[in-house]
């Protein structure tokens with residue numbers, strides 16, 4: 089109970105930051121100094137990576153010192169020995185775990201304290217409040233089940249304040265329910281706001297009767313996780329008849345950016361993260377695209393410092409013309425989801441085939457799900473140490489159980505081709521539909 093009160097205070101503190109830090113770069117530098125100093129002292133693997141790149145454990149004086157730290161990626165973490173991903177004085181059993189298939193086809197486990205997790209969640213919640221949400225409102229988020237929580241923390245999804253009628257949120261698994269089921273639940277629940285996977289909303293828009301979504305009278309819709317194309321964005325606006333915001337979040341950081349209601353640019357979460365867009369290793373200028381590299385300023389247990397997210401984005405102006413003192417992105421690329429289309433017009437969400445692979449996070453190094461013929465899917469994967477002898481059979485069984493009848497699933501243990509520089513879909517490749525999709 090006392091802990092819940094502390095968490096509620098943490099949320100309230102972030103929510104109370106209505107007036108944004110006038111100089112977020114200064115705040116970032118202050119938080120960064122503390123983060124880097126703690127990491128040098130308590131995180132052996134980071135200290136090792138940094139020393140290998142010629143860095144010394146001296147305090148960060150300015151942005152030049154920061155940019156000398158090496159960029160690391162998911163693979164750096166995947167190749168660590170057990171427990172090495174955490175700072176000393178943190179233990180897995182005390183932490184909340186997010187399992188994710190990511191957007192890159194590398195299964196990954198992200199850990200942090202519940203307090204740190206709530207704090208990251210609060211940045212997202214604040215954006216919802218700025219968009220018009222009130223403490224007593226109900227939000228529904230459409231989820232894929234791609235991200236699951238571990239560690240027996242049932243209270244996490246239903247914290248006590250929801251029983252008090254505050255910050256209520258209900259998650260719906262859109263893959264299990266399908267568009268019709270989602271619409272039925274929305275009519276029952278009558279939420280004030282809807283969020284979640286853009287591709288789930290897109291299907292909802294395609295398959296709901298005219299006017300049905302507008303009748304929900306939502307305050308706003310926030311669409312995230314996958315890229316929202318201009319065509320999708322227009323359909324959302326037409327179907328829901330309310331403001332639509334694109335949010336960009338990843339498991340390692342939670343909220344990365346939120347779309348500005350006035351300019352369409354994406355406001356970076358400057359108070360919680362340092363986001364860099366790097367073009368050939370140097371900061372991209374306005375209009376240039378590059379690799380997204382981010383630093384988490386609030387999580388000390390499993391720090392992410394100059395970490396490549398494996399997404400591409402186009403840098404925007406240093407300050408949004410709407411007046412908010414934050415740097416911006418113009419566009420987020422590389423996260424477009426597609427459906428798998430099988431014979432007879434059957435279609436499924438790619439995550440239906442990808443989610444079972446999360447069970448193998450301990451030994452599966454990387455995977456691709458490739459539709460090689462209309463009713464044939466291949467799972468390419470390679471392994472880390474400790475993979476079972478019957479890995480191929482296990483993968484085939486797990487994915488085969490989720491594939492539609494008559495679709496052949498074959499697992500192949502093989503080298504994974506490198507990622508395309510700006511691949512649309514990195515972890516799966518699907519064939520298009522046999523006939524044009526119903527508009």
Ligand SMILES: [Zn+2]
Nearest residue numbers: 348351408410
């Ligand atoms: Zn703005």
